Amino acid sequence: MSKRKLPPNASVATEGDGSKLVAPAASRNTVVLCDLLARVAPSSGQALELASGTGQHISAFAQRMPGLHWQPSEVTSERRASIDAYTKGLPNTAAAAHLDATAEGWHKTMAQQDLVLLINLLHLISLPEAETLVAEAACALKTDGRLVLYGPFKRDGHLTSDGDQRFHDALVQQDPEIGYKDDTHILSMLKDNALELVEIVKMPANNLAFVAQKTGI
Numbered sequence: 650m651s652k653r654k655l656p657p658n659a660s661v662a663t664e665g666d667g668s669k670l671v672a673p674a675a676s677r678n679t680v681v682l683c684d685l686l687a688r689v690a691p692s693s694g695q696a697l698e699l700a701s702g703t704g705q706h707i708s709a710f711a712q713r714m715p716g717l718h719w720q721p722s723e724v725t726s727e728r729r730a731s732i733d734a735y736t737k738g739l740p741n742t743a744a745a746a747h748l749d750a751t752a753e754g755w756h757k758t759m760a761q762q763d764l765v766l767l768i769n770l771l772h773l774i775s776l777p778e779a780e781t782l783v784a785e786a787a788c789a790l791k792t793d794g795r796l797v798l799y800g801p802f803k804r805d806g807h808l809t810s811d812g813d814q815r816f817h818d819a820l821v822q823q824d825p826e827i828g829y830k831d832d833t834h835i836l837s838m839l840k841d842n843a844l845e846l847v848e849i850v851k852m853p854a855n856n857l858a859f860v861a862q863k864t865g866i
């Protein structure tokens with residue numbers, strides 16, 4: 650389970666067929682995320698998704714990018730069951746691993762990744778937890794491996810839409826340690842961990858995707 654107390658709209662998933670859960674946000678953004686990854690992800694190798702949620706995303710990614718071998722992961726057992734229901738029968742996807750992306754040391758069990766992917770978690774954890782997550786992801790990557798971080802962010806300290814202001818306020822009201830992270834903090838975290846920024850992609854719904862590559866030093 651998430652360690653954080655979240656407002657009801659922060660991580661919505663309803664019951665689908667069997668163990669499958671359906672997250673409306675994932676239903677909306679799967680295609681644009683597939684298009685992004687098809688452009689920026691390595692074409693082959695090992696891909697780790699942190700906080701995979703329902704599994705809707707990774708089952709679509711695995712089908713769109715068959716050259717990658719996909720490892721989903723989650724803290725919540727109900728969600729791991731949902732992920733496995735979505736990925737059942739896909740030849741290039743492993744069973745969902747139990748992984749707390751904010752725990753120190755997880756990279757040791759997930760080494761040599763060509764891609765590490767995180768969608769919509771950074772605003773639901775604290776800044777120190779986000780720093781640990783990025784440091785662990787950097788350690789898990791091979792040289793030249795890529796990190797993709799997607800979600801809602803402040804720009805230079807500012808919330809840039811009414812919807813973002815409302816969502817950030819609701820998060821902070823539930824837990825003062827969480828909320829939107831600043832784009833400048835993300836850039837510092839990447840630099841601190843020998844991750845070179847490749848690009849920042851403006852995504853629908855005022856979200857951003859940071860694409861970074863692990864350097865050889």
Ligand SMILES: C[S@@+](CC[C@H](N)C(=O)[O-])C[C@H]1O[C@@H](n2cnc3c(N)ncnc32)[C@H](O)[C@@H]1O
Nearest residue numbers: 651660675700701702724725749750751768769
């Ligand atoms: C907003 S949902 C996003 C899920 C999925 N990435 C998506 O975009 O549909 C956040 C997810 O992070 C998971 N989560 C929360 N804290 C986590 C942690 N410390 N490590 C890994 N997963 C976590 C929750 O169980 C939830 O499935």
